[in-house]
Amino acid sequence: TGSSRPQRMLKAVQKNATKGDPKSVISAIDYYCRHKEWAMNVGDDKGLILDSVLTEVNPSTALELGTYCGYSSVRIARLLSPDSKLITIEFNPAFAAIARQIIAYAGLQDKVILVEGASGDLIPKMKERFGIKSFDFVFLDHWKDRYVPDTKLLEDCGLLKKGTVLLADNVICPGAPEYLKYVRNNPRYESRYYPSNLEYTKVEDGLEKSVFLE
Ligand SMILES: Cn1ncc2cc([C@H](O)c3cccc(CNC(=O)c4cc(-c5ccc(F)cc5)cc(O)c4O)c3)ccc21
Numbered sequence: 001t002g003s004s005r006p007q008r009m010l011k012a013v014q015k016n017a018t019k020g021d022p023k024s025v026i027s028a029i030d031y032y033c034r035h036k037e038w039a040m041n042v043g044d045d046k047g048l049i050l051d052s053v054l055t056e057v058n059p060s061t062a063l064e065l066g067t068y069c070g071y072s073s074v075r076i077a078r079l080l081s082p083d084s085k086l087i088t089i090e091f092n093p094a095f096a097a098i099a100r101q102i103i104a105y106a107g108l109q110d111k112v113i114l115v116e117g118a119s120g121d122l123i124p125k126m127k128e129r130f131g132i133k134s135f136d137f138v139f140l141d142h143w144k145d146r147y148v149p150d151t152k153l154l155e156d157c158g159l160l161k162k163g164t165v166l167l168a169d170n171v172i173c174p175g176a177p178e179y180l181k182y183v184r185n186n187p188r189y190e191s192r193y194y195p196s197n198l199e200y201t202k203v204e205d206g207l208e209k210s211v212f213l214e
């Protein structure tokens, strides 16, 4: 049987990037997905917004919901201070297998903990399994109809603290209308929309940044 899109993305990284160089891994994926085969990475345009929010927050513990092939895991982990960690949750074993290899190729395996499973099952286990008190930063990029339930779950599990930053991908395309309603009409969040475009296209999309105030 033929290869999968994630497998072809990994091949492009192994062919065009330099081992241990996260920047070259990011460029290799962006080049491949822009010129050869589209894939649902946050991409270079929205990636610059992700980078700037991360630099501002400088998280000690970051959470990512939806690893896919690890593109945003690499973008996030490359900017973390020493001793800081990214926990990324992926339920699809095929995606997780590729992501592990791409994260390792970038040399970031010591900063990233990839956990296989569904966010709804794993979020309640974060404290006991990883000794997490709370997250400083959360990147939401999994199923768009899970953004609201998982944000509520993070609240209920006491995993958000005053100042925690949530950054949500795709709030315009494919869209996360319930999530926008939830964070924008909620006194416990200070929200701001960062306009951009859907990865590798001219279609409108953007990121919503929401700061937990409680
Ligand atoms: C519960 N749980 N826990 C962990 C976890 C992890 C996953 C997977 O990582 C996974 C699998 C499939 C889809 C997604 C969500 N992403 C998208 O659907 C998306 C679409 C598009 C787009 C835009 C325009 C198009 F025309 C087509 C696709 C652009 C984007 O940037 C996206 O992120 C995430 C799923 C549920 C999970």
Ligand SMILES: [Mg+2]
Pocket (backbone or CB within 6 Å): 040, 041, 042, 141, 169, 170
């Ligand atoms: Mg996305």
